[in-house]
Each structure stands twice: as C-alpha cells, then as structure tokens.
Amino acid sequence: MPLNPAPRRHRTARRHHTRSATVATGVLITGLLVAPAQAGTNAAEPIGTVTRTVGDATFEPGPCPRTADPVPELEGARCGTLTVPESRTKPDSRKIKLGVAIVAAKAAEPKPDPIVWLAGGPGDDAVGEAKMAIDGGMNRDRDLILMSQRGTYSADPALTCTNIDEFNARATGLVYDAPSTEREHVKETRICRDKLAETGADLSTYNDIESSADLADLRTTLGLKEWNVYGISYGTQLALVYMRLHPGGIRSVGIDGILPPSTGGSVITWNAAKEGFGNVFKACAEQPACNKRYPNVQATFDRLVRELEAEPVTTTVTLPGTQKQVKVVLDGGALVNWMTAATHIAPQVPAELDELAHGNPQPIAEQWAGGKYAPQAIGRTSHGLVYGVFCSEWTPYETEAEALKGGQEAFPTYPRSVQAQAPLLTFLRPDCDVWNVPAAPPSIRDVTKSDIPTLALSGSFDGQTAAANGPYVARTLPRATVVTVPYEPHVVIATSKCAQEIAASFFDTPTAPNTACLKDLKPPKFEIAP
Numbered sequence: 001m002p003l004n005p006a007p008r009r010h011r012t013a014r015r016h017h018t019r020s021a022t023v024a025t026g027v028l029i030t031g032l033l034v035a036p037a038q039a040g041t042n043a044a045e046p047i048g049t050v051t052r053t054v055g056d057a058t059f060e061p062g063p064c065p066r067t068a069d070p071v072p073e074l075e076g077a078r079c080g081t082l083t084v085p086e087s088r089t090k091p092d093s094r095k096i097k098l099g100v101a102i103v104a105a106k107a108a109e110p111k112p113d114p115i116v117w118l119a120g121g122p123g124d125d126a127v128g129e130a131k132m133a134i135d136g137g138m139n140r141d142r143d144l145i146l147m148s149q150r151g152t153y154s155a156d157p158a159l160t161c162t163n164i165d166e167f168n169a170r171a172t173g174l175v176y177d178a179p180s181t182e183r184e185h186v187k188e189t190r191i192c193r194d195k196l197a198e199t200g201a202d203l204s205t206y207n208d209i210e211s212s213a214d215l216a217d218l219r220t221t222l223g224l225k226e227w228n229v230y231g232i233s234y235g236t237q238l239a240l241v242y243m244r245l246h247p248g249g250i251r252s253v254g255i256d257g258i259l260p261p262s263t264g265g266s267v268i269t270w271n272a273a274k275e276g277f278g279n280v281f282k283a284c285a286e287q288p289a290c291n292k293r294y295p296n297v298q299a300t301f302d303r304l305v306r307e308l309e310a311e312p313v314t315t316t317v318t319l320p321g322t323q324k325q326v327k328v329v330l331d332g333g334a335l336v337n338w339m340t341a342a343t344h345i346a347p348q349v350p351a352e353l354d355e356l357a358h359g360n361p362q363p364i365a366e367q368w369a370g371g372k373y374a375p376q377a378i379g380r381t382s383h384g385l386v387y388g389v390f391c392s393e394w395t396p397y398e399t400e401a402e403a404l405k406g407g408q409e410a411f412p413t414y415p416r417s418v419q420a421q422a423p424l425l426t427f428l429r430p431d432c433d434v435w436n437v438p439a440a441p442p443s444i445r446d447v448t449k450s451d452i453p454t455l456a457l458s459g460s461f462d463g464q465t466a467a468a469n470g471p472y473v474a475r476t477l478p479r480a481t482v483v484t485v486p487y488e489p490h491v492v493i494a495t496s497k498c499a500q501e502i503a504a505s506f507f508d509t510p511t512a513p514n515t516a517c518l519k520d521l522k523p524p525k526f527e528i529a530p
Helices: 128-136 162-174 177-196 209-219 234-244 266-285 288-292 295-310 330-355 363-371 383-397 400-410 428-435 471-476 497-508 516-520
Strands: 029-032 050-054 058-060 078-085 095-103 115-118 144-147 227-232 250-256 314-317 325-329 454-459 479-485
Touching: 029 095, 050 209, 058 209, 078 209, 095 128, 095 209, 115 128, 115 209, 128 144, 128 227, 144 266, 162 177, 162 266, 162 325, 162 363, 177 383, 209 234, 227 234, 227 454, 234 250, 250 497, 266 295, 266 330, 266 400, 288 330, 295 330, 314 363, 325 330, 325 363, 330 363, 383 428, 383 471, 454 471, 454 497, 479 497, 497 516
Parallel strands: 029 050, 115 144, 115 227, 227 250, 250 454, 454 479
Antiparallel strands: 050 058, 058 078, 078 095, 095 144, 314 325
C-alpha cells in the first residue's frame, strides 16, 4: 500500500530501509521547562542535547531510536524523543513518543539551519532512511534531523501489522484483483485494525494534520528559529500540508516525487503510471538498438496486460538469496503494479517484457515476488498511518466512479477489472470501510499557497508520482523552482548525482538553485538480449 515500494537502482531489493541504536553523545541538560528558540547550534548546546518543553510537547535527549537493521550512519548521532499528545483536540489524550536522530553536518563550520527529512510511504520511518538521506548529501553542511512520524517503526506506539505484510507476500500467488483475494485482503486489514484498537490507539489521529503539528513542535522544542525541509514521495504531501498549516520557521522546502494533497487518490496514481510508463517506453523507441530489438514496446505491454488479465500465468520461482520456492500468478493487475516498481530498473524492462511475451515469465515473476517477500517488506510499514492518511484524506474526497474513470482515461484498452484498482492502491476503498476513521476536514484538500522557496523535483521515469505534479503545485508557490530530471525514477535524490547537486545548491541559494548539470544527462542504455 505505501507509495514507495520499489528497490532503488543503487541498492539491492514500497513504496527499502536500516540502523544501530547508540547512546547519544554529549551532556544531557535538563530543567528547562520553556526556552526561547535559538537561531541554530552553538558550541555549548548542539541541537538535541537540551531537554525543552513548549506547550504540550517535550523533547528529551536519550538513546537513538530502534532500527530494524543496523545503520552505521547513525553512530555518533545526537538522539532523543519528542513526546506529544496523541490527539491535540482531546484534553485527556494519552501521550505518544517519536524517535529523533540528529546527524551532524560533515562541514567543520555547519550552517545554522538544519534540514529535517520527511519519509515516504505513508508508513515509512524517517530514521530508517538515514542512509538514503546522507548518501543524498543532506548533511553536507547542515545537521540532518530524522524523526519517526507518529505510528512508524521507531515511534511508540508503532502501528505496524506483520499480518498484512505477510499476506501481501502470499498474494503474489493469488489472482491479483480477484474477489476472493479482496476478501482475504480486507480480512487481514480488519485483523490489523482490531489489534491496534485493542492497544488503545486513537486511529483517527494518525494523519497529516497531527503529523504537521508534530513537526512544528519538534522545531520549537529543539530550540530552532529556522530549519529547512526535504520530503520524498508521500513525505512531499506531508511537507505541503506542513507548509500550509505551520509555515513559521520554515526557510525552504524540497519536495521529491510529488504528491499534491489536493489531488491524492486513484486518479493521480493512474496519471503517474501513464506518464512514467510512457516515458520509459518512449526512451526505448528513441534508442535505435532498443527500438529494433523491441519495437512497439508500449503496445506489447498493453497487450500483455489484457491477455494476462484474461488468462493469468502461474509459475514457481526461487526467492532471491534463499532456497525457498513460491508460486507466483501474473495477471494484468500484477503486471501493472510490477511496472510501477520496474521503472527503477528501466534498462531491463523491454527485455523482460519480451521474455514474458515469448513464454518466459520468470524474470518478472522473480522480481514481483522477491520484493514482497524481502525482509524489508515485512513488519516495518505502519499500516496505522497508511490507512489513517488514505482513509481520512483520500477516499472521502474521491468517489468510486471517479477512481474508475481515472483508470479508464489513462489506459482505455485495459479490462475494467484492472482499471478499477489503481496501482499500489488495490482494494483501498473496502479497506477504508473496515478502517472506519472519520474524514479529515475538507480543507485538507486545499492547495498550498506559500512564498516559502520550494524545490519541486521529479524524475521523468517516475511511475508513482508524475513529473507533471511539479508544475501543478508550483502554480501557487511563486518562489518555486520546478525540475524534472530525465531518465530517473521515483525519488531522484536516491539515484541521481545531478539531483543531489541541485538540492545542495538549492539549500545554499533557495531562490536560484544551479541546474546546469541537467544539460549533460544521457539516456540509459537499454539491455538487449541475444
């Protein structure tokens, strides 16, 4: 369900994530009930070494947040917890704790305004994305702040549900969009909801309104007058809501793989698939060797979707790195969802589609199952946050008919059963019926109007959040710079040195980033089978 499930090209294989728990360094100073915000760091009190309470929120230094895997990049980080009300509208609300890790800038004399990283998903843990953020240059000359969004893996409570992840893995052996698969999917969603509700969690509070307030509280309790924001994937939606609701103290905002809050839902997801897939196929057509070996790859893909939906192919694959064999069923819906992830390995796509078209489903089946069974896909996603956001902010403001029309307009030749389930959002509406949280206020769909300098980054191969979303959000952001990095997939900071250079330049000069590297970019060389 989260929107960043795909493996990155620079990593091994939504939709991904690592760390080590270490004790924060420095003297822990307590006793400040309320302290004024500071312009930035100083030698006596680096960010994250002072206990501070502002209103109902308290930051307290302490051990680093737990991580699913060791994260060497967090060694030496200054860590602690932010304690906030679960619900800011209920006076008797319980408190929740959000893990915080602050990675020092590499520069000897860091800039005073740090960068806070907003993770993808929804449901991914920012602390677990430390390596991606650091590899992307986020702590080059500024401290990098990572906070576990409410409900995520290193927060308390963590609203994870392993049963859903395990079912999603098993479902690769089922017909993707069959009514029987839907019934099992919804059953697992209900089990998850009941389990989380029994713990006392107020599931209606895991949303962008509360998460935005958490960010505002983190800045003030850290004593920061000003900071910068960088959000990826779903984190761009949160960033845009945060800019609108709590603009104070935000120097600049980078959004990478953009989800506009005003349009979240199935229609925009279908549009992203159409744009991203089309750009991959177009790049092959423009490369003589690829076009000669794999002519009309777009038509081949569309034909395979129709044929597999009518007659699914069943095979058996061995999971990567194991001896375990699993059954895999490839139908039209599965192929569309595979393609959203496969845009990260675009040079392989035409050859693998050709293999499938000629009776060899193994390459695609191995990737489809491998991603779902990977350890990174099990027990780490906060489904409480996934459904808290989608079921309060998306489905109440998009009808089932509108969602279907989005699929029909993007891919008119696909079977209705495929068009009815947007990529990565399969069975979302019946899942939300079970999740049963109230709709967010209609204002959650307001466009963000702001003069905060903004960098809107996209990849032209992105099949999850369309590059067209950059110009869309920039209409009401007069100080925005819109950049599409050609030949790159979802979240360009993770794969593109050029994107990293542009982001670094942006934080130095937010109204005039240097985009000169774009002119030197070349298309990838597509793989050509013998």
